[in-house]
């Protein structure tokens with residue numbers, strides 16, 4: 001009886017409210033439901049439309065299906081190109097040559113070393129990232145034979161192609177710093193470019209009680225040129241929060257003449273902030289050797305006059321960086337040239353090989369002069385696919401890589417500068433990113449958003465020129 005009375009009263013109140021506001025709660029919920037339905041339906045139609053827009057018309061697609069595409073290296077570059085190709089032509093003949101069964105999300109390595117990600121968070125099962133249509137040769141390329149349009153794998157398998165995409169990445173060259181490997185075996189050194197050594201680095205950083213920390217930046221091309229700075233700055237911030245900062249000297253020795261030369265505006269913005277934190281930056285210095293017994297880093301410093309001198313720095317903890325090189329199969333092949341450090345010789349705009357027209361390059365191993373990052377691949381992959389398809393169909397190239405890349409520059413825990421830039425180092429989309437500001441928003445985007453975009457958008461081939 002009471003329930004009925006309360007229900008009637010509630011209905012009356014609701015009606016009164018309706019007169020006042022012009023809408024009841026039930027109607028409001030109905031409208032929200034209908035509105036959400038429309039948005040979802042619109043999204044689905046839009047998504048389907050976008051999905052269809054990646055496809056090649058059927059007459060061209062049937063010609064492409066007769067073409068054999070081979071991709072050497074099945075990491076972010078190779079897989080993004082392969083996926084984008086299969087979005088354009090479902091059922092295309094795509095073979096990926098990749099020896100590893102696990103794929104590493106390398107942009108997450110810095111966050112593993114900083115203790116933000118667990119190591120498991122950066123490892124994916126390779127098979128789970130590959131389209132079912134992709135043929136997987138689980139082996140490494142031993143030899144490129146471009147005149148014969150084929151590659152030979154380590155186990156001796158011959159893989160013939162009509163078009164080849166090379167995405168072999170770059171690796172640290174331990175021989176470029178004397179005793180680099182030996183130093184990493186001691187309890188005073190770690191390195192974020194290797195997952196295990198990055199895990200070790202986190203332990204060393206966490207347990208550091210004070211003393212001199214030395215971090216270095218090498219000569220030549222560098223994979224993710226922001227990462228050595230990021231780990232230096234995060235470490236400094238970690239020790240500040242831990243309350244031991246006064247007992248730590250932080251030294252960053254870089255081969256370059258300033259902190260972030262590829263983008264002068266970012267350099268100007270970040271440098272005073274870093275200097276104000278009491279970090280000692282040493283410029284024009286290249287790490288040449290490490291004396292493990294005395295814990296001394298030995299640098300070659302270039303003077304403004306062009307001569308060089310030796311500089312020694314003792315350390316209690318070191319993050320040493322050697323130079324980089326491409327895998328042996330590439331650097332010892334006919335696909336490279338003098339003066340480009342064993343990289344694939346490509347036209348930086350079309351990404352086509354300069355001498356072999358049916359070979360294209362993607363990502364770190366290609367000599368484009370662009371930064372070696374996954375953000376670069378996001379912009380390069382659709383260009384490679386568009387031009388591959390044009391070449392295979394006998395068309396003029398329709399796409400050009402404009403040099404755009406991006407960087408999430410982690411300056412401290414909870415703060416990040418996010419920016420995109422072109423070949424000339426000019427900021428791109430500056431107003432969207434608020435590029436020269438450290439913000440919490442971009443930190444969260446880097447930690448929670450970018451990995452999802454990498455996994456579900458990039459590696460799924462949802463990239464457009």
Ligand SMILES: Cc1cc2nc3c(=O)[nH]c(=O)nc-3n(C[C@H](O)[C@H](O)[C@H](O)COP(=O)(O)OP(=O)(O)OC[C@H]3O[C@@H](n4cnc5c(N)ncnc54)[C@H](O)[C@@H]3O)c2cc1C
Nearest residue numbers: 073075077106107140141168169224363364372373374375
């Ligand atoms: C510490 C760190 C931090 C980074 N931070 C960022 C970041 O914040 N943002 C960003 O965008 N990027 C970042 N990067 C860079 C990014 O990870 C690389 O640019 C990207 O992985 C390059 O992709 P790739 O496919 O060209 O080469 P890789 O990812 O290096 O892959 C090369 C592939 O080739 C395979 N391979 C090698 N030799 C052979 C062979 N002979 N035959 C067949 N396969 C072979 C390898 O097994 C590997 O799978 C970071 C990297 C590191 C290490």
